[in-house]
Amino acid sequence: MDCLRAETYVLDQLRQHLAPTLFYHGLHHTLDVVEQAQSLALAEGVSDPTELALLRTAAHYHDAGFLTTYQGHEAAGCALARQVLPGFGYEPAHIELICQLILATQMPQSPGPLHLARILCDADLDYLGRSDFWPISSTLYEELTVRNMIAGEEAWLRLQVDFLSGHRYWTPTATARREAAKQARLAEVREQLARL
Incomplete structure (x- = not known):
C-alpha cells in the first residue's frame, strides 16, 4: 500500500475543497490528529508497521x-476511503x-x-486537555455559529460543560497526559458560565 500517495491525495482534497467556514474541522485539525495519533501510538507501544500505517491513514x-x-x-469519510484507497494498494481488510x-x-x-x-479517538479530542483549548474551542464555537447550530455564548458554555463532563480518554497515555488539564478547563468553563 502506498500510504504517502493516499495521504497526499486526501490532504490535497482537503486543502482545495473544504468549506472556508470549517474553522475547527479544517486541514489544521486533521494534521494535528495525525501528529497526536502517532505520538499516542508510540507511547502506547504500538510498533507493528502495518498497524501504524493504517492508523496514520485513518487519521x-x-x-x-x-x-x-x-x-x-x-x-462519508468511509465512503471516500472505500472509493480511493484500493487505487493506492490497500487491501479490503485494511x-x-x-x-x-x-x-x-x-x-x-x-x-x-x-x-x-x-488511540484515534483520543487523538481527535486531544486538545480538550491542552493549553490551546481556549483558542481551539473558540474556532468550534465560530464554526457552529455560522451554521446556526448554537444559540449564543450561554448555550455554548452549557454544551462545553456537558461535553467535558461526559468525555473520557480511552488510553492510559492520553489519560495521564491530558485528564488533569481537561478537568481544569472544565472548571474554567463553569466559572465563565457562572459569571453570565
Missing part, C-alpha cells in the same frame, strides 16, 4: 467526509479497519476494545 481520512457533508461526515477507526470517532465516541480506535 488523515477521519474528517474527509466534510468534503461532502457536515452531518454524518464519518460515514480499508475495513480504517473505516472502523473513522466510525469510532463519531460523537459520542465508541471505540470499543480496539486499541487503534481508542
